[in-house]
Amino acid sequence: MFKYIKNDLPASIVVFFVALPLCLGIALASGAPLFSGLIAGIIGGIVVGALSGSQIGVSGPAAGLAAIVLTAIGTLGGYQNFLVAVVLGGIIQFIFGILRAGIIAYYFPSSVIKGMLTGIGIIIILKQIPHFFGYDSDPEGDWAFYQVDGQNTFSEIINTVNFISPGATLIAIIALAILILWSSVLTKKSKIFELVQGPLVAVVVGIVYYVSTQGHETLGISDEHLVKVPVPDSLESFLGFFSFPNFSAITNMEVWITAFTIALVASLETLLCVEATDKLDPDKRTTPTNRELMAQGVGNTLSGLVGGLPVTQVIVRSSANIQSGGKTKLSAIIHGFFLLISVILIPTLLNKIPLSVLAAILFIVGYKLAKPSLFKTMFQSGWKQFVPFIVTVVGIVFTDLLVGISLGLLVGIFVVLFKSYQNSHFLHIEDKSNGSHKIKMTLAEEVTFFNKGAILKELDSLPENSYLTLDVRKTKYLDNDIVEILEDFSSKAKNRNIDIMLISERGEVENPESYIEFFNLRPKKKSA
Structure with a gap:
């Protein structure tokens, strides 16, 4: 487990800095206590990280569930009642x-998964632009296109022009320059720059900048542009940050409906993230998905019991882990301990980190997910790959994660059906001499009712006085609907003087009397 500690430790630091504002932002966007996001991040890192079979996936509170949580807290009559649904949702996930x-x-x-990664990369960049310039009216967890305040992704970017903070912008530019210099130049010069990660340096520089310019009218950064971790005054106040489920609400049917909703959505987001992170994994390892669902179920149950938000595997943290060189699950576990230790020991120091610096870190994460070269590669792969890919990307950017993926999946299914329609048969005209047509039609290996239209069109377009050779030797499955089409066509063929030669593995039959009996779809009538 500690074989790759030199890779996992630096990666865990990067994931920690990415996860910290996301945990707080998602809690804020969900209308839940800020500490609930940190609880979910800690449990997602330590508990789920230990139980999961994924080596590079990182779990925590998910932005995709924020709208569900926000609605459910109001519907169920309070956060403690909602926690009952989180506990039950975790149990249901474990059963899944x-x-x-x-x-x-x-x-x-694959095209939809790549579209998901690219769409999330674009969303990360777009959502962090306001924070980069010091406009922090919306939390980092508000990932949907349409937001609860009536704004959308692009209107927030436009509004940024009127609220630019010079100090926050300056340190963001410095942080971004450090990150680019670190990854492009310095890491190639010495191994020390691989051990000490650029994001850590950028955060330290950000804290130093904030402290040194504090009170400056132009270059200073006001407190509203900083990370906001709850600071306990004592052990008693720290314990007061935890909430516990009100199990008397377990008889409420709305609680059970919310629990199933959380279980389904959280499971789907986790499985999609697992598929995506496995594709990003340089070592191409495969995550056992059933074990992942059980690990997430345990994590959600524990999170609900101590006041945390629902947990899923999250692509933003996971991709940051991979891009930072994480090799094993130890990086996810260590990041969870970093969250735990930091909120206990150094919350005041964390509250000196400018949000614009963290936005610069997320810019790099987003760019690596949505590289322009990927669009070119997908376009060159053909329209069957590019169309589902681009629909997924656009759907995620202009709606939300699950809607975008659903749109991409629907288009992918349509492409499959269209190609199935096209590839149901091969038609070859062999001879047109003396006004006759010798035509050979070879059916595909599997022919289903999806192919009815294509085959019926070809049969109806055959000219009179034709000789049709119908070859089904390669066909392993022939739907009853197709056989009925052939049965109906046989009577039309006689009227149009079309002869049919049926070739199968059994041999050759000319003008068969019954296709249904020939393919043994019903028993032959017994003779008298």
């Missing part, structure tokens, strides 16, 4: 894992 529901992850097309 036992029932091997994780297999769902393998049915998402």
